[in-house]
Amino acid sequence: MTAQILDGKATAAAIKSDLTARVAALKEKGVTPGLGTVLVGEDPGSQKYVAGKHRDCAQVGIASIQRELPATATQEEIEAVVRELNEDPACTGYIVQLPLPKGIDENRILELMDPDKDADGLHPMNLGRLVLNEPAPLPCTPFGIITLLRRHGVEIKGAEVVVVGRGVTIGRPMPLLLTRKSENATVTQCHTGTRDLASHLKRADIIVAAAGVPHLIRPEDVKPGAAVLDVGVSRDASGKIVGDVHPGVAEVAGWISPNPGGVGPMTRAQLLVNVVEAAERNADGVR
Numbered sequence: 001m002t003a004q005i006l007d008g009k010a011t012a013a014a015i016k017s018d019l020t021a022r023v024a025a026l027k028e029k030g031v032t033p034g035l036g037t038v039l040v041g042e043d044p045g046s047q048k049y050v051a052g053k054h055r056d057c058a059q060v061g062i063a064s065i066q067r068e069l070p071a072t073a074t075q076e077e078i079e080a081v082v083r084e085l086n087e088d089p090a091c092t093g094y095i096v097q098l099p100l101p102k103g104i105d106e107n108r109i110l111e112l113m114d115p116d117k118d119a120d121g122l123h124p125m126n127l128g129r130l131v132l133n134e135p136a137p138l139p140c141t142p143f144g145i146i147t148l149l150r151r152h153g154v155e156i157k158g159a160e161v162v163v164v165g166r167g168v169t170i171g172r173p174m175p176l177l178l179t180r181k182s183e184n185a186t187v188t189q190c191h192t193g194t195r196d197l198a199s200h201l202k203r204a205d206i207i208v209a210a211a212g213v214p215h216l217i218r219p220e221d222v223k224p225g226a227a228v229l230d231v232g233v234s235r236d237a238s239g240k241i242v243g244d245v246h247p248g249v250a251e252v253a254g255w256i257s258p259n260p261g262g263v264g265p266m267t268r269a270q271l272l273v274n275v276v277e278a279a280e281r282n283a284d285g286v287r
């Protein structure tokens with residue numbers, strides 16, 4: 001079997017085309033959505049992701065607000081930028097690019113953000129709203145993955161899903177989304193403390209690999225026909241992406257997300273969705 005491709009690039013392009021029309025409608029009402037980004041330090045990966053986010057904004061007509069601080073920025077300096085974006089009426093929503101440099105209290109920064117401007121859905125208030133089944137901006141990579149599966153006709157309802165990883169951007173929120181009534185999946189969360197990862201993987205209809213361990217998911221671990229989403233972004237010596245999924249998995253799986261070109265573009269598309277939805281709520285005078 002050769003797996004079908006979960007094409008994130010094409011799916012993101014379709015989402016962006018829909019958003020372009022929604023942004024144009026907002027502009028007719030005198031509202032221009034604006035995405036802010038806070039980038040601290042010079043990590044080349046983070047710089048690339050943030051640049052991609054602003055390229056996407058330009059494509060769909062969202063205004064860009066970019067704040068950059070050196071790796072030596074203090075907690076107070078970063079918090080000052082967060083406060084400034086909280087107050088800036090041109091900024092509909094914003095993100096603080098993660099990870100932040102060592103020594104910075106990431107949680108304190110996230111908590112300081114205005115939850116109504118949280119374009120990543122990672123503010124504790126919004127994660128809480130997700131737990132309570134209340135409307136909230138959805139974390140970008142997890143919801144991007146669900147959209148990718150839905151748009152390719154992969155059955156989520158009733159599926160056994162194994163999520164590998166427990167980080168704040170993917171692993172933690174992913175099961176919250178998958179177990180909502182709209183998805184109705186059964187989720188097992190695996191992590192570095194899991195005793196027998198292979199036995200869990202082998203039962204999975206869908207695997208979300210977000211461990212950051214190159215080629216962790218091997219062909220022999222995967223049930224034939226399963227959908228496998230590769231979220232891992234390790235780099236080899238030349239800077240090329242090495243995912244969490246071994247290339248041989250494509251011979252066993254029914255569906256596979258390429259990496260690059262799978263989950264990454266979906267993460268960026270979902271971010272734009274969150275910004276446009278926030279602008280639409282503001283335009284309608286809702287929350």
Ligand SMILES: Nc1nc2c(c(=O)[nH]1)N[C@@H](CN(C=O)c1ccc(C(=O)N[C@@H](CCC(=O)O)C(=O)O)cc1)CN2
Nearest residue numbers: 049095096097098099120140169260261262264265267
């Ligand atoms: N505040 C946040 N920080 C981080 C998040 C996040 O969702 N919010 N997720 C990741 C990084 N990330 C988003 O910021 C991200 C990762 C990958 C891509 C992407 O488009 N990747 C391309 C490949 C790019 C390359 O060649 O390096 C792809 O997969 O095709 C976009 C965004 C951690 N931080």
